Amino acid sequence: MTRAFSGRDSEELTLDRLAREELEADDVRIHPDTLEHQAAVAEQHDNPQLAANFRRAAELALMSEADVLALYEALRPHRATAEELEALATRLEGVPAPLCAALVREAGDVYARRGLLR
Amino acid sequence: MSDQPVGRIRFMDQQRVNLDGFAHEDVGLGLVAMASPHDPKPSLVLRDGRVAEMDGRSAEDFDALDALIAGHGIDLSVAEEAMALDDVAFARLFVDPAVPRAEVVRLVSGTTPAKLAQVIALLRPAELTMAMTKMRARRTPSNQAHVTNRLDDPLLLAADAATAAAYGFREVETTVPVLADAPSNAVAVTVGAAIASPGVLVQCSVEEAMELEMGIRGLVSYAETVSLYGTEPVFVDGDDTPYSKAILAAAYASRGVKMRVSSGAGAEVLMGGAEQCSMLYLESRCVSLARAMGVQGVQNGGIDGASVAASVPRGVRELMAENVMVMARNLEACTGNDALMSESDVRRTSRTLPILLAGSDYVCSGFGSIQRYDNMFGPSQWNAEDFDDWLAMQRDWGVDGGLRTAAPAEVGRLRREAAEACRDVYRYLGLADFTDDHVDRAVDAVGSKDLVVDGVEPDAMVVLGAAQAIRSSGLGSLEVARALQECGYEAAAGRVLDMLAARVHGDHLQTAAIFDESMNVLSLVTDPNDYAGPGTGYEPSAARQAEIDGIRQARGVEDLRKDQALLADDSFRVVGPAAAGSDPREVVIGLSPGIGRTVWQTLSGLSVVDTLRELLAGLEEEGCLARVVRVNGTLDLGMVGLTAARLAGSGIGIGLQGKGTALIHRRDLPPLANLELYSMAPIITPDLYRLLGTNAGRHAKGATPVPARNPYTDEAIEARYHTSVIALVALERSCVDRSLGNEDIEVTR
Numbered sequence: 001m002t003r004a005f006s007g008r009d010s011e012e013l014t015l016d017r018l019a020r021e022e023l024e025a026d027d028v029r030i031h032p033d034t035l036e037h038q039a040a041v042a043e044q045h046d047n048p049q050l051a052a053n054f055r056r057a058a059e060l061a062l063m064s065e066a067d068v069l070a071l072y073e074a075l076r077p078h079r080a081t082a083e084e085l086e087a088l089a090t091r092l093e094g095v096p097a098p099l100c101a102a103l104v105r106e107a108g109d110v111y112a113r114r115g116l117l118r
Numbered sequence: 119m120s121d122q123p124v125g126r127i128r129f130m131d132q133q134r135v136n137l138d139g140f141a142h143e144d145v146g147l148g149l150v151a152m153a154s155p156h157d158p159k160p161s162l163v164l165r166d167g168r169v170a171e172m173d174g175r176s177a178e179d180f181d182a183l184d185a186l187i188a189g190h191g192i193d194l195s196v197a198e199e200a201m202a203l204d205d206v207a208f209a210r211l212f213v214d215p216a217v218p219r220a221e222v223v224r225l226v227s228g229t230t231p232a233k234l235a236q237v238i239a240l241l242r243p244a245e246l247t248m249a250m251t252k253m254r255a256r257r258t259p260s261n262q263a264h265v266t267n268r269l270d271d272p273l274l275l276a277a278d279a280a281t282a283a284a285y286g287f288r289e290v291e292t293t294v295p296v297l298a299d300a301p302s303n304a305v306a307v308t309v310g311a312a313i314a315s316p317g318v319l320v321q322c323s324v325e326e327a328m329e330l331e332m333g334i335r336g337l338v339s340y341a342e343t344v345s346l347y348g349t350e351p352v353f354v355d356g357d358d359t360p361y362s363k364a365i366l367a368a369a370y371a372s373r374g375v376k377m378r379v380s381s382g383a384g385a386e387v388l389m390g391g392a393e394q395c396s397m398l399y400l401e402s403r404c405v406s407l408a409r410a411m412g413v414q415g416v417q418n419g420g421i422d423g424a425s426v427a428a429s430v431p432r433g434v435r436e437l438m439a440e441n442v443m444v445m446a447r448n449l450e451a452c453t454g455n456d457a458l459m460s461e462s463d464v465r466r467t468s469r470t471l472p473i474l475l476a477g478s479d480y481v482c483s484g485f486g487s488i489q490r491y492d493n494m495f496g497p498s499q500w501n502a503e504d505f506d507d508w509l510a511m512q513r514d515w516g517v518d519g520g521l522r523t524a525a526p527a528e529v530g531r532l533r534r535e536a537a538e539a540c541r542d543v544y545r546y547l548g549l550a551d552f553t554d555d556h557v558d559r560a561v562d563a564v565g566s567k568d569l570v571v572d573g574v575e576p577d578a579m580v581v582l583g584a585a586q587a588i589r590s591s592g593l594g595s596l597e598v599a600r601a602l603q604e605c606g607y608e609a610a611a612g613r614v615l616d617m618l619a620a621r622v623h624g625d626h627l628q629t630a631a632i633f634d635e636s637m638n639v640l641s642l643v644t645d646p647n648d649y650a651g652p653g654t655g656y657e658p659s660a661a662r663q664a665e666i667d668g669i670r671q672a673r674g675v676e677d678l679r680k681d682q683a684l685l686a687d688d689s690f691r692v693v694g695p696a697a698a699g700s701d702p703r704e705v706v707i708g709l710s711p712g713i714g715r716t717v718w719q720t721l722s723g724l725s726v727v728d729t730l731r732e733l734l735a736g737l738e739e740e741g742c743l744a745r746v747v748r749v750n751g752t753l754d755l756g757m758v759g760l761t762a763a764r765l766a767g768s769g770i771g772i773g774l775q776g777k778g779t780a781l782i783h784r785r786d787l788p789p790l791a792n793l794e795l796y797s798m799a800p801i802i803t804p805d806l807y808r809l810l811g812t813n814a815g816r817h818a819k820g821a822t823p824v825p826a827r828n829p830y831t832d833e834a835i836e837a838r839y840h841t842s843v844i845a846l847v848a849l850e851r852s853c854v855d856r857s858l859g860n861e862d863i864e865v866t867r
Contacts (some may be wrong), residue, residue, distance in 0.1 A: 004622045013619040015612050018600055028336060028596055028618035030374035038624045045643055046223055047448055047629065049190060053364075053412025054627070057371030065334045068369045069327060075362035077354045100368070107361035110185045113178075114350065116359055 005029035005061070032058040052099070059097035071100070075107055077116045082108055084118075135462040141429040148392020148400070151383075151427060151436035152239045156394035160233035162201045164194060173232040181350040183407055186360040187231065191410025196228030209240040212249040212446070215651030219252055226446040227409075234446065235402035238439045243472060246438045250453075250476035252649045253445035255630035255642040257656045259477035261520025262452065263287035263487035265307055266494040270299040270581045271569055272306035273552055273560035276540035277533040279310030282487040283318045284524035284532050285505065286665075288632040291342060291484055293323040293494050296578070300324045302549070302585035304337040305598055309543055310536040312602070312610040317617070317633025319376065319626075323495075326358065330366060333375040336594035339617050340376035342417055342452070342483075346407055347381065348400025352391040364411040374621030376631060378415035378450060379408050380483075383436055384423015397427055401440045409447045414629045416444040417483040419454025419473075424499075428459045434469045441478065448642070450630035452483035458490075458497040466499050474511060474519045477656060479630045481519050489565030502564075512666050518658050522665040533561045535607075542605035543598060549584035678845035682718050689727050689866045690714030696747040696860040699767035704743045705818050707733055708762025709863065710775045711750050712850035720778025721800040721839050721846075724807075730865055732804045733772055733780075736811020742768070742818055746865055749773075750858035753850050756790050759783030761860060768818035772810065777846045778802055782814045793817055794826055800839050801829045 002010040006026035017023050039054035060068050074080045074088055085108035092101035111117045122128070130136070143150050163171035169188035170177050180188060200208075203225065211217045211225065226234060241249055263282040267274050275292065282290050292307045294300050304322040311318035322332055323343035332338050344366055347353045353360065363379065370377035381404035383397035392400060401418060408416045419437045420427040427433035437454055444451040455470045474481055485508075486498030493501070500508060505521070512519045524532075537560040544550045556576065559569050569576055587593075595618055603611035616637055620626055626633065631641035638644070649655030658666060690713075699706070710717075713726050720729055730746065737744040747765055749758045759773025760783045769785040770793075778799035781792040794813055796802050806826055813823035 002623050010619050010622045013615060013622070015603060015608065015615065018596075018603055018611065018615055021600070023596060025336070025594060025596060028622060030372070030622055030624050034622070034624045035371065035627075038627055041628060041643060045448075045629070046220065046227070047409075047412075047414075048193075049409055049412040050414055050629065051412070052190070053367050054371055056365075056368035056412075060368050060372035063372075065331070068334065068372065069330065072327070072330065072362060072365050072369055075359065075365050076357055077359050077362075100365070103361065103364060106185075106189065107359070110180075110182050110361065111359070114182055116182065116354065 002034055003031050005031050030061060032061040035061060056099045056103065059092075059095060059100050062095060063097070075104065078118050081118050082112055085111070135460070135465060137461040138465065139425070139429050143430055145394055148387040148395060148397065149426075149430050150396045151430050151432040152396055152398050152439070154394060154396040154399065157235070157396050157399040158232050160201065160230055160236055162192070162197050162230050164197065167194065169194075173230050182353070182360050183348075183350060183403055186364065187403070187406045187410045189410070191406050192230065193227040196224060198228070200225045200228030201230070201233055205237050205240060208237045212241060212253065212442070213245045215252070215649075218650065219647060222253060222446060223448045227448070231402040231406040232399060234406070234443055235396070235399045238402075238443055238446070239398055241439065241442065243435055243438070246435070246442055247472045247476045249442045250438070250445065250473065250478065251655065252647070253442060254477065254479055254647050255445060255448065255450055256479050256632070256640060257645045257647045258640050259518045259520055259656065260288045260480050260632050261286070261482055261485055262289040262291060262480045264484045264493055264495055264498060265290050265292050265487055266294070266303075267488060267492040267566040268295060268494070269566045269569065269576060269578065270294055270296060270303055271560065271566055271576055272302055272544060272550070272581065272584065273537040273540050273557060274563055274566055274569060275303055275306035276310030276313070276536040277560050277563070278488050279307040280314035280532040280536035281524070281529055283311045283314035284529055285487070286520055286522040287485070287487065288317070288520070289319045289321070289340065289480065291321050291323055295494050296582065297324055297328070299581050299585045300328060301332060301337055301588035302581050304332055305543070305588060306540050308337070308595060308598060308614060309540045309602065309610065312613040313536040313539055313607070314532045316613045316635050317637050319632065326366065330369055333370055334373045335592065336373075336596065336618060336621070337588075338375070339621070340378075341370050342378050342380060344377060344379045345381065346379050346404040348386050348395070348403045349391050349393050352386050352389045355389060355391070360407055360411065367411050367413045371627055374624050374627065376626050377413060378417055378452060379411070379413050380417040380421055381405070381408070382418040382421040382423055382440060382454060383433070384420050384426030387426050388423055397433075398436050398439055402443055405440070405443045405447055405449070408444070409449060413449070414627065415450025415452060415479070417452035417454070417456075418444060419483070420459070421454060421456050421483065424454060424457050424459040428465070428469065437469070438472060441473065448629065450479045450642075452480040453478040455482040455499045456484040457495070458499050470499060475515060475517055477518060491567070492565045506669070506671070509669050513669055516666065518656070518662065518666060523668055523670050526670065530561070537561050539602060539605065539607045539610060542607070543601040544584060546601045546605050547593065547597065549587050550580045673841060673845070675845040675848045678842060679716065679849060682716060682849065685718035685725060691864045691866070692748070693862040693864050696765055696862045698765050699745060701743055701767040703741065703818065704745060704767035705737050705770050705772065705814050706762040706766035707744060707746045707772045707774060708758040709746065709748045710753055710755070710758050710850055711748065711853035711855070712776045712846075713748065713774065714863070715853050716849040717776030717846060720776065721842060722778050722802050724778065724804060726776065727865065728804065729774065729778065729807055732807035733774070733811040736808040736813075737815045740812055740815025740819065742815040746863045748861045748863050750854065750860065751856040753847065753854060754789070755779055755781060756783070756792065759792060760785070760787070760789050765860065770814055770818040772814050776850050777843055780807065780810055782810065782817060784817065794823075796826070796828060798828050798831070798835065800835055801831055803829070
């Protein structure tokens with residue numbers, strides 16, 4: 001059984017329920033546990049990097065659309081100072097999104113060295 | 119002396135291939151395909167379990183690409199073994215069928231960008247084809263279509279998306295000339311694809327942030343135009359870094375949206391940032407980065423820069439080598455054949471053919487399924503006018519290039535249903551109102567130019583208004599499914615809902631995933647490529663083979679028999695057995711056995727009755743007596759003519775075959791000789807048959823005929839008519855009966 005983000009069983013995504021207007025956006029949104037499962041599958045198929053991506057995705061799955069878009073924006077070149085990236089990483093740890101936080105910290109180090117900070 | 123070259127050279131200059139740009143190699147500009155002296159030598163130094171040096175650069179000097187690749191992209195447990203492997207020995211693993219794909223993947227995961235580029239550069243074209251056959255991730259090949267138009271017209275987008283799905287494309291990619299129209303295009307293409315087929319993945323390629331927004335809202339089911347570049351400055355010029363792209367990859371997955379990145383030769387050259395490196399090395403960095411970021415696939419093989427690569431020596435080979443690198447990194451390959459790289463049909467076919475033969479996860483990363491002028495990515499390597507060519511090439515080689523024939527009536531039906539569904543959904547959601555006339559035009563349109571009425575294009579503000587309404591209301595695919603259902607398109611509603619459910623399952627996030635028409639995921643996980651030499655790997659199922667073979671133009675004897683039978687009438691009547699004549703003015707026209715029985719029309723389209731009428735008129739003009747005799751015992755034109763000559767009082771006969779070939783014969787000549795012969799049946803005109811009659815009359819009278827010249831054409835006349843000839847011969851063969859002898863025939867005129 002696969003549960004949607006809302007907790008609804010994916011088997012319940014039927015035309016009848018659609019007609020009764022019982023389905024909502026979170027009923028067709030992926031659950032972080034499903035992404036963890038996909039990560040395990042990717043690992044079994046010789047792609048640990050894809051697995052790592054799915055695990056970062058599992059963290060982002062908990063976040064709002066606006067927060068995800070803002071995270072992407074902050075990592076674009078010359079958008080953030082070192083302090084802002086560090087603050088972002090700290091916030092991500094609180095989500096909790098430790099894997100994304102680690103990637104942001106790594107980016108911060110590289111950006112500092114390569115002149116990509118604001 | 120003129121400076122102008124001689125005619126032969128002027129003639130060559132006019133050929134389309136000379137519209138293409140060809141460049142000298144120029145290392146300084148990065149105009150070099152496979153290897154530059156400035157490409158770094160492969161190296162990998164590990165210290166304390168970390169990469170201390172990669173491809174000649176130490177860790178403290180790593181740019182952002184190096185940092186991400188070295189930190190995440192290389193399997194350090196394999197690296198020592200892989201980097202130590204001799205390049206030639208490594209290259210051989212790609213083509214040796216005894217070495218499993220998994221073993222190559224294992225070793226490649228330990229290579230640096232420079233090492234992989236250096237190994238792949240050793241593969242010659244046929245070896246690249248073998249490597250692609252073995253190394254692609256998914257067993258079943260597939261293809262992707264562009265569906266766009268100049269006006270962002272939703273009804274035409276829907277009709278064209280349905281058409282693309284009907285022809286078998288499993289991914290449909292749209293984009294916009296007007297950025298703000300994007301949400302409308304996404305909805306229109308989603309509706310159109312769902313009308314025609316379950317499981318078609320849809321994307322709308324626009325600026326990164328907006329594309330992500332649409333993905334998160336569920337308006338599209340995959341994303342592709344997430345660009346990577348092989349050097350840091352070009353990356354930053356594109357307003358991204360490897361790290362921002364890595365987060366983007368995770369962001370798409372976080373909402374169950376499939377995603378691949380886009381790279382490919384020439385982009386760095388065009389942006390003046392190739393750093394004197396070869397295209398293959400820079401692309402190897404992109405592919406290594408894609409793997410390091412954790413994306414499942416790459417669109418490469420020179421996308422927008424394909425013609426840059428193609429302008430230098432071995433450039434087309436480099437494009438294919440890029441794709442093989444992706445496959446070797448265990449990623450989905452969407453193998454270019456996207457932007458048009460030549461004005462020449464010969465060159466563009468040459469560029470694509472090896473990939474079509476090898477099979478790829480997506481042979482084209484954008485087959486332009488619409489008119490060239492409507493393709494808002496720019497014209498593709500393959501376009502709407504090439505559908506039948508593609509289908510014929512698949513059939514010629516017995517390979518699966520992802521397309522199938524759609525029955526003409528079905529295409530008409532689906533286009534109408536798609537345009538109407540799109541109109542109804544837009545109305546239901548309060549996005550826009552379209553007229554019946556607009557629907558009719560979209561259904562029948564070849565392209566958006568056909569939507570213009572009295573020189574006036576559809577109102578662009580209507581589309582913009584719809585797009586803004588979609589965006590501001592936060593409307594997503596769930597609402598689109600509901601609208602389809604409410605408007606009576608239950609099956610299409612179910613298909614859109616199924617795609618949303620797929621997003622919850624996430625199985626299509628795995629490498630190289632497509633859905634088949636039963637909504638099964640075909641991917642590296644569920645449908646792994648198991649090629650290991652002849653007799654293994656992908657082979658089309660019987661049903662799929664029938665689709666590949668069954669192009670709509672194919673004809674058999676029965677089709678021709680029916681066509682001919684439709685023209686039958688009672689103008690031929692058998693009088694009785696034919697005897698030898700004695701009147702010196704008599705010329706006999708000998709007919710092959712099928713004429714007036716199974717064969718009623720020659721290859722030129724002239725009826726056999728009209729053909730005879732011309733021959734008889736020519737004889738009459740010369741004052742000859744004409745007699746028509748059917749020669750039942752042979753198909754051979756020479757023997758038919760000779761038999762007629764031997765029956766004729768004058769000793770001159772005309773032989774006529776059902777397909778229209780004709781000759782003049784004389785009774786004392788050997789069978790294979792003749793006086794005049796028309797061999798080019800498809801292009802013989804009524805005038806020429808009359809001239810043949812006249813000349814036969816002159817031979818009979820001992821006068822001097824003006825020899826007729828066979829008409830000439832430089833067209834592929836044999837390709838056009840040989841299948842009909844074979845069928846006509848079969849129809850005539852069924853009438854051969856030696857026991858009937860020769861019969862006098864009365865032809866009613």
